[in-house]
Amino acid sequence: MYQAVPQEPASKKGQAEKLEALAQMHQIQGNYTEALHYGLAALKNAQEIGDTAKLSRYFLQLGYLYHDLKQPDKALESCAESLRHVVEVNKDNDSFNILSLAVNVLLAQHRVKEALQYISKFVRATPPTSLKSIAMLTLFKAQCYAALQQYPLAKKHILLAEAYLREIDGAKDLIFHNDSYRMGVYQVAGELYMATKDYPKARSYFKKMVQVNQKVKYLSEEVLHEQLLSKLDSAQANFKGALVHHQRYSFLKDSIFNEARSRQITNFQIQYETQAKVQRIAMLTKKNEIQQALLAQNEFQQTVFIVGSILLSALLLLVYRGFKVKKKHNKILEGKQDEINRKNESLNQLLADKEILLSNKDELLEEKGWLLKEVHHRVKNNLQIVTSLLNSQAAYLNDIKALTAIEDTRHRVHAMSLIHQKLYQSDRIATIAIDDYLRELVEHLSDSYNSDGNISFQLEILPMEMNVAMAVPLGLLVNEAVTNSIKYAFPDGKAGIVSLSLREVLPCSYLLTIADTGIGIKNTSDFSSRRSLGMSLMKGLSKQLCGDLTLDNTNGLTINVLFTPSLINPTYGIEK
Incomplete structure (x- = not known):
């Protein structure tokens, strides 16, 4: 099924990145023993050096491996760990890659209703903002509705997913690895039409799906494709073709999941988990030793402090008695002199503050103007965010009255936003040219409604x-x-x-x-x-x-x- 490819951030190439690249290469080639070895090594390296920013990516890579190895529980655990470590600046992209994996795992276990509930809960917590995330979300829903045999609803979503695919292809500046998404669209469409017995359309989509994989060469996808083509030939009574595809499916599956590799993969997992436990025990032991050392040091410091305080108190008492008589005679004169000095200092400070305020008057006024412009700019930006949220909400509504209400509200927000835009673009900070404003507002309404x-x-x-x-x-x-x-x-x-x-x-x-x-x-x-x-x-x-x-x-x-x-x-x- 469709798997989103994790995005490579532009960062320094370290040991963990090299190990992750090797894991991805072996996974594509179907060498899951080596892929799991390098994936666990990359995660271990990142944890040892404290590189928490990339832990989300490494856990997600392990999740894909566990999914391919038919270990759904471990795949879902990796999804949870990956989501916990998602970096804020990449939240939309990374989060929806995690959602992609979780939905595929649940659907593979026939837990379709759980998958839909997972999608709804996820979207409430992380609303989609990019074209990529919206397209992926549409494809996930098409998968679930097809699995529930709600074919009209599934067909509606798969047609929308194809429309997003065309939009992605037309956006030359969009950074989006769309081969996996394209393959997912063709696969879900083919399965949908095969389920509704529209076999010519199903074969057309499966053919496109195979052509895409011939370019990216994902071995796990090739196994699935052979299985789907075998089912399609069998449904059309082409038993010879079905047998050929089934033999190819069995050969590829056996080459990936033979008994020796399964044992080796299990050994790698046990070694990693054992080593992780040993490391945690060593860290706790070291932490306890450090705490004991700090406690002993604190006790010594307290003892030194107490003894020093006693000696210092005695010394101060002697000094105080020695100067007590002298201070008594000079106390009145010192008090008067201090009062005179304080008054002089206060007067000098007032004069200095007056000069500073007078010299900075123009600068403060100019700064006030810039601050007001910034306030208007931020208000305008916030109103534009509200407009974008209304547009996003409208994409999920089918009710005409609700869409009309959102459209009217968007124009009201635009009317207020335009005022703040005029204010921060103008030399004036408190007033706007009402004639220019009303002309631009009417022009906007004409463009929106008077098509x-x-x-x-x-x-x-x-x-x-x-x-x-x-x-x-x-x-x-x-x-x-x-x-x-x-x-x-x-x-x-x-x-x-x-x-x-x-x-x-x-x-x-x-x-x-x-x-x-x-x-x-x-x-x-x-x-x-x-x-x-x-x-x-x-x-x-x-x-x-x-x-x-x-x-x-x-x-x-x-x-x-x-x-x-x-x-x-x-x-x-x-x-x-």
Whole structure:
């Protein structure tokens, strides 16, 4: 079955890496005795030198060996150890390689439901983020559903796995050893179509599977391939071909798992486990000796300290008595002199601090500006992470309403993210150019929803600088209104116009208008009373702006918001 190839990190080539490379080479060639010998030696070397960063990789390599040697318990133990030592920077890649091995071991034991539970628990703890991990997860699910004879669901996942394979092939800059993944896709697809008695398709996929292995030359995979081809020929009543493949399967299997090699492999395992126990005992003995030595040293130091303290106390008492009379006469003069010195030092310190503050005033102001820009940059990055999480969640949803809700939320997050992007890219740190912001926001919504280009936009926005606390609710309100017009005002691809204007109607009072030439609504009072999230947001955002929201259903729907920024904060500040 499909096995992900562990990635080689770019690090210094040490003894453990050389041993691991030899283990991989012998495993590919089917020399499992030598492979296990070198794999255990690599693990031992890494443990002796304290190279914990690579222990995950070495345990994973041993897990693959135990899986090939039909020792599932040891393979699962190696998976657990590998997962415990996964390095944080390679968590996604290494973790899903471990998941690959664990699923294959459980499926080989016909523990399909346990495999699905393992996958669900694993994904909750480590959500997939890369194309590689998403593709692997899809293939694992296809395997499990096929094993449970849920063939429609399995077929859906295997088709998706093939789509990911094409995407991987097209990504030239993607660092991903996809031969094993490709072989896994073809194998699962072939087994699925053989189970559903679509034998021509099954043979086509098995042929592709064999062609890939002719390039990578994995002997353990060749054994499995011969077994699958024998079953397929037998199902099609091609008993001669089935016999040829079965003989080839038996020959390869016997060449790998003969009795002499099994005994030698068992001896290697016993030697390694015995040596590991001896090393642990030696380490505990040495640790106990060190603790005893430290305890004796501490007791000696305590004795020396006590004796020294007694002698020092006696000496100090003699010195104190000798100077007691002299200190008594000088005490008053010294106290006054100390007070004068302290006052002089305090005054000098205040003068020095004043000079430093005056000289660093401009530097502190500039640093404050950069810090505010960094804050806005990080807020924008965090909002982009939220958008990415929403996109990842959408990939696992089939419900249209849920997908629509996630899409709307993503655009709301984008509206806020765009404000912080404008702030850290601008020379100003407290205000943004509202006209540029609203134009870019409308352009984003048009690109997202207006795929046919049947809707045109007319913008008339007063150039002004607006504070963040005002720009956020204003941007979210525009996002909701424009999104509503694009989605519902022009059904069946009908052409139309959405206009957006922001102008000053009275001193310090502004009117925001979003209008469309669409079909409108039957009754604006009904629309205003509806308990939809979009309408509730627009009402709430209008209150944040201290404005009044009104609807007009003449020649389409028009939304007007009249607001006065000075009611929010007398020092709000809008610069034209």
